[in-house]
Amino acid sequence: MELTGAEITVRCLMEEGVEFVFGYPGGAVLNIYDAIFKQDGFKHILVRHEQAAVHAADGYARSTGKVGVALVTSGPGITNAVTGIATAYMDSIPLIVISGQVSTHAIGLDAFQEVDAVGITRPCVKHNFLVKDIKELAATIKKAFYIASTGRPGPVLVDIPKDITSQAFEYVYPATVNMRSYNAGVKGHGGQIKKAAQMLLEAKRPMIYSGGGVVLGNAAPQLVELTRLLGFPCTNTLMGLGAYPATDKQFVGMLGMHGTYEANMAMQHSDVLLAVGARFDDRVIGSPEHFAREARRIIHIDIDPSSIAKRVRVDVPIVGDVAAVLDELIKLIKAAKEPRDEAALSAWWTQIEGWRNLDCLKFDRHSDIIKPQRVIEQLWQVTQGDAFVTTDVGQHQMWAAQFYKFDQPRRWITSGGLGTMGFGLPAAMGVQLAQPGRNVACVTGESSIQMCIQELSTCRQYHIPIKIINLNNRYMGMVRQWQEFFYGNRYAESYMDSLPDFVKLAESYGHVGMKIEKPEDVEAALREAFALKDRLVFMDFITDQTENVFPMVPNGAGISEMILAEEL
Amino acid sequence: MRHIISLLMENEAGALSRVAGLFSARGYNIESLSVAPTEDSTLSRMTIVTRGSEEVIEQIVKQLNKLIDVVKILDLSDGSHIERELMLVKVRAYGKDREEMKRMADIFRGRIIDVTEKTYTIELTGPGAKLDAFIEAIDPAVILETVRTGASGIGRGERILKI
Numbered sequence: 154m155e156l157t158g159a160e161i162t163v164r165c166l167m168e169e170g171v172e173f174v175f176g177y178p179g180g181a182v183l184n185i186y187d188a189i190f191k192q193d194g195f196k197h198i199l200v201r202h203e204q205a206a207v208h209a210a211d212g213y214a215r216s217t218g219k220v221g222v223a224l225v226t227s228g229p230g231i232t233n234a235v236t237g238i239a240t241a242y243m244d245s246i247p248l249i250v251i252s253g254q255v256s257t258h259a260i261g262l263d264a265f266q267e268v269d270a271v272g273i274t275r276p277c278v279k280h281n282f283l284v285k286d287i288k289e290l291a292a293t294i295k296k297a298f299y300i301a302s303t304g305r306p307g308p309v310l311v312d313i314p315k316d317i318t319s320q321a322f323e324y325v326y327p328a329t330v331n332m333r334s335y336n337a338g339v340k341g342h343g344g345q346i347k348k349a350a351q352m353l354l355e356a357k358r359p360m361i362y363s364g365g366g367v368v369l370g371n372a373a374p375q376l377v378e379l380t381r382l383l384g385f386p387c388t389n390t391l392m393g394l395g396a397y398p399a400t401d402k403q404f405v406g407m408l409g410m411h412g413t414y415e416a417n418m419a420m421q422h423s424d425v426l427l428a429v430g431a432r433f434d435d436r437v438i439g440s441p442e443h444f445a446r447e448a449r450r451i452i453h454i455d456i457d458p459s460s461i462a463k464r465v466r467v468d469v470p471i472v473g474d475v476a477a478v479l480d481e482l483i484k485l486i487k488a489a490k491e492p493r494d495e496a497a498l499s500a501w502w503t504q505i506e507g508w509r510n511l512d513c514l515k516f517d518r519h520s521d522i523i524k525p526q527r528v529i530e531q532l533w534q535v536t537q538g539d540a541f542v543t544t545d546v547g548q549h550q551m552w553a554a555q556f557y558k559f560d561q562p563r564r565w566i567t568s569g570g571l572g573t574m575g576f577g578l579p580a581a582m583g584v585q586l587a588q589p590g591r592n593v594a595c596v597t598g599e600s601s602i603q604m605c606i607q608e609l610s611t612c613r614q615y616h617i618p619i620k621i622i623n624l625n626n627r628y629m630g631m632v633r634q635w636q637e638f639f640y641g642n643r644y645a646e647s648y649m650d651s652l653p654d655f656v657k658l659a660e661s662y663g664h665v666g667m668k669i670e671k672p673e674d675v676e677a678a679l680r681e682a683f684a685l686k687d688r689l690v691f692m693d694f695i696t697d698q699t700e701n702v703f704p705m706v707p708n709g710a711g712i713s714e715m716i717l718a719e720e721l
Numbered sequence: 722m723r724h725i726i727s728l729l730m731e732n733e734a735g736a737l738s739r740v741a742g743l744f745s746a747r748g749y750n751i752e753s754l755s756v757a758p759t760e761d762s763t764l765s766r767m768t769i770v771t772r773g774s775e776e777v778i779e780q781i782v783k784q785l786n787k788l789i790d791v792v793k794i795l796d797l798s799d800g801s802h803i804e805r806e807l808m809l810v811k812v813r814a815y816g817k818d819r820e821e822m823k824r825m826a827d828i829f830r831g832r833i834i835d836v837t838e839k840t841y842t843i844e845l846t847g848p849g850a851k852l853d854a855f856i857e858a859i860d861p862a863v864i865l866e867t868v869r870t871g872a873s874g875i876g877r878g879e880r881i882l883k884i
């Protein structure tokens with residue numbers, strides 16, 4: 154059957170089982186929009202800014218594990234989308250971004266709304282394509298989905314010139330992809346896995362350090378099984394939260410720059426470290442020089458060989474699908490006959506409990522100003538630990554990570570790698586559309602929320618009933634904190650002046666607004682908001698301006714060199 | 722350490738810029754890069770000469786492997802290999818310099834491929850170090866122009882990079 158390029162594009166998306174396309178029209182994609190108008194296989198969500206289209210597709214992908222799809226026009230459409238693409242790239246999120254391009258004959262002539270989309274996005278995509286021939290359109294889209302969703306996932310851009318969308322060609326969607334240059338499935342090396350099992354069984358002060366790869370690789374059940382089987386302490390990175398249940402006693406909290414004292418100390422003092430789907434990045438282990446590499450043996454499992462030995466040399470590298478490798482490990486550990494050093498393990502736990510008793514996340518619970526930590530704690534209680542939580546970037550993000558105890562993967566949706574302010578609200582839209590009827594909270598700050606605030610309009614149009622938890626400290630809190638600690642209290646441009654009245658703002662978009670100023674009102678307000686099942690509620694919590702995130706590892710220090718909360 | 726990395730990649734528009742972009746984005750050093758299609762018109766072969774510690778070279782190879790267009794990689798420096806580069810040098814050659822230039826070209830097994838009253842153009846092939854040595858050996862004041870292709874390399878004997 155002959156179809157136009159636009160129709161082929163739409164058919165391919167349907168073939169891939171796409172439910173939502175987040176997008177914004179413009180000249181170069183008008184043919185595609187016309188084809189969308191005539192179909193009912195998926196729903197198009199009209200955002201108010203292309204950055205939000207990509208973040209929303211990203212939120213959809215993170216919460217479901219499926220590929221998110223965004224559609225933007227050429228020129229400013231794709232440049233607006235770049236922040237979203239880079240955000241997804243840094244966190245390895247599977248996305249397809251379709252961008253319109255000027256017609257093939259106009260490419261390179263500085264045509265109206267022409268930019269080199271493939272060139273601009275090259276450093277922040279897993280791969281990208283410019284479709285120059287209608288014959289290749291369907292196969293290219295098929296490849297794009299395959300590349301985005303296999304191996305270490307990531308965003309893939311497909312740039313389609315306008316003339317290609319109007320030409321007609323016989324439509325066949327290829328059943329399979331065959332690429333000699335791309336091999337997604339790697340099986341962990343059996344010998345290495347045996348070595349790893351042996352090392353784990355011999356450990357006296359073991360530690361399991363798991364990252365976003367465990368969430369992306371759907372390996373949380375295996376992580377939990379292995380950790381329980383071994384009885385070892387487990388920490389998650391910011392990206393890995395929820396992979397191991399936070400309420401479990403073997404969980405020692407998040408590690409890293411704002412990790413718990415016990416997690417960072419256990420990491421630093423371990424003798425055998427099992428790193429799973431994590432990448433030893435600077436926010437996690439601080440400076441590699443202070444990591445005391447020689448003090449321990451390291452096993453590292455990752456699907457991406459370039460993540461291994463990038464910042465820290467390891468003893469047992471295992472390249473492979475994390476879930477499959479963990480399955481193998483579990484088998485070996487179960488079959489092992491050698492007695493283990495139970496005494497050493499129990500002494501190690503005693504040491505960890507000592508660190509834990511420091512209670513590094515304590516804060517003033519009797520303050521008459523709202524403490525942001527308390528808001529998150531109560532959010533956790535009110536939603537019974539079962540909400541999907543998106544965030545922006547800053548102090549609120551760290552408090553959400555520390556105080557919302559995620560017991561399941563894919564509930565915690567945050568921009569960890571790029572640290573993109575403006576991510577929270579549009580990501581929450583994508584999550585809520587994917588999870589109708591579920592509680593979705595966007596924890597944000599008064600500065601971040603203003604970066605994509607226009608999306609309140611999208612939420613109104615599609616009745617997206619997310620709950621916005623605005624921790625309003627009138628400061629770019631995280632910037633202010635660094636200025637307080639490292640710049641002699643010189644608060645250069647970090648005060649957020651001239652804030653809008655968020656209640657009125659929410660109301661003007663047709664939502665419910667609430668302003669909460671007293672600690673004793675926090676819980677009731679949260680209950681009231683979450684009871685409004687079908688409304689977006691913007692909750693403006695007026696919080697303590699001087700509160701800081703503790704513990705904190707200063708930039709470039711070792712992770713056991715933490716600044717702790719001042720004694721209360 | 723200097724490494725010569727050979728790679729086969731899809732002969733697609735933009736493949737070269739992916740490699741070049743990777744090197745600049747990650748701050749890897751490129752001494753030279755040469756690329757041309759192979760006997761199989763769907764494949765290009767690229768030779769990259771780079772320098773770095775063992776860890777950096779390991780990352781370079783891994784990162785190159787990650788590029789979707791890259792089909793296969795071989796670090797030629799891991800084993801015995803042959804390296805060749807072509808250089809064209811235009812030199813001032815008159816009076817007593819003329820004979821001397823001819824002699825130098827002969828010593829380095831160069832060929833004079835263009836002659837005018839005042840100049841010679843010399844063609845020289847060999848490993849990069851030999852070409853460097855030639856430049857060192859002649860008087861810098863007589864060099865008018867040089868152009869080099871960058872190194873190409875191939876493994877010795879049964880060491881073959883093919884898909």
Ligand SMILES: Cc1ncc(C[n+]2csc(CCOP(=O)(O)OP(=O)(O)O)c2C)c(N)n1
Binds near residue numbers: 547
């Ligand atoms: C797009 C973008 N610009 C700048 C930054 C740098 N930055 C990191 S945190 C932060 C302050 C965030 O303030 P707010 O949203 O009020 O959150 P708080 O830290 O107060 O909780 C800034 C400016 C960033 N992460 N993203």
